[in-house]
Amino acid sequence: MKPSKFRYHRVRSQDELLQLLADNAGDARILAGGQSLIPMMNLRVAAPALLLDINDLQELGQITVEPEVVRIGALVRYRQLEASSVVKSELPLIAAALPHVAHLAIRNRGTLGGSLALADPAAEMPACILALDATLVVASIRGRRRIAAADFFRGPYETALGPDEMLEAVEIPRRPDALYFFDEVARRHGDYAIAGLAGIAPRPRQETGSLRLVYFGVSDRPHLARSALGLLAAGPVSDDRLAAAEAAVIEGLGTVNDGDGQGALRRHLARVLFRRAVRRLTEQSWS
């Protein structure tokens, strides 16, 4: 199990990277943490002709607090996020999700940007940034553009990134006071989830209409459960309304991933997670 041959280049600046991406569009892959790309190369699922190592681009490794958003550079490692007081205070949903992302040694190298650009349907971070309605900043030699998380994830391992583009940063709206929920069911701690749910709701909870629930591991990309929003909007959450909302959410999932024969289990877990999330996010309990 060794990767096929490739050329390797350690990039010295972002400008150099953009030029190389433009010159080698389609043949080059960016190497950030490498915690998904290298195993894919070892398994020869991926065989890029040119590897562009960006680990020296320290300007991509910064977490900065702006008036409305926390800006996280594409090379920020999970480890940095775990240690960041800003993430704890401004993005408690991300903080809650981090312990579920793989294991210590993987989090030491793996990057937020890498996870988003890879777009594994079962990964935690794409779901979190969609729940938080983040914006992805993408750069190429043609310029810079901003893409809403809702438009970024296109399918399994598919994003809106063009072959000459790089993910530069993600801008996540600050949500220090929001109620949040994060849970996943995995075979083993740190594994990719069979099914998981990231959710956020404003405080005070009268505005339940802006509850955002995002499933991961269930369908081909992070799935925003839009139908939940209206059904739980305003007023107390009765058992009837909850049941109706749950039915709508499950219906709205569409095609559930059944590649491993666990589609029925995923549907069941989607219900369980929905109940847990709504209970937490509405601060109510029922049997």
Next chain:
Amino acid sequence: MEEVATISVQVNGQRITRTVPVRMSLADFLRQELELTGTHVGCEQGICGACTVVVNGRCSRSCLMLAVQVDGGTVETVEGATETGRLKPLQDAFYARAALQCGFCTPGILLTAAEFLDEHSAPSRAQIREALSGNYCRCTGYQAIVDAIETASASWRRPG
């Protein structure tokens, strides 16, 4: 054409310069070029944790890094961490509790546990198990390993 690169890296305190194929993993570099065979290669896809080494001060999977990536950096393997005595409380506890059978996973677990103990004083057994979630042991069932790490935590000297 196999692309090669010349790298210079500090391994276990010693400066080493070698020319290697760019597709050579750090694990293969340590084992085949430097004959540091305490780093074990299990799955080569980042799952089993047997190849865990310390790169620039942090535990990393050496199967998920290229040798060329550590150019200019530092690497510590189980051999180096044994020589400096950094692992001694853990090794003593593993020996006393017989916390290994075949020993294949042990180097990775020792280095992972050392970083974990550097950051956690008096960890719970649940925390220890979570810290070990990325290291497969197919012999012991983990009970003795958790016992040993718990024992070592009492005498562990945290840095700084």
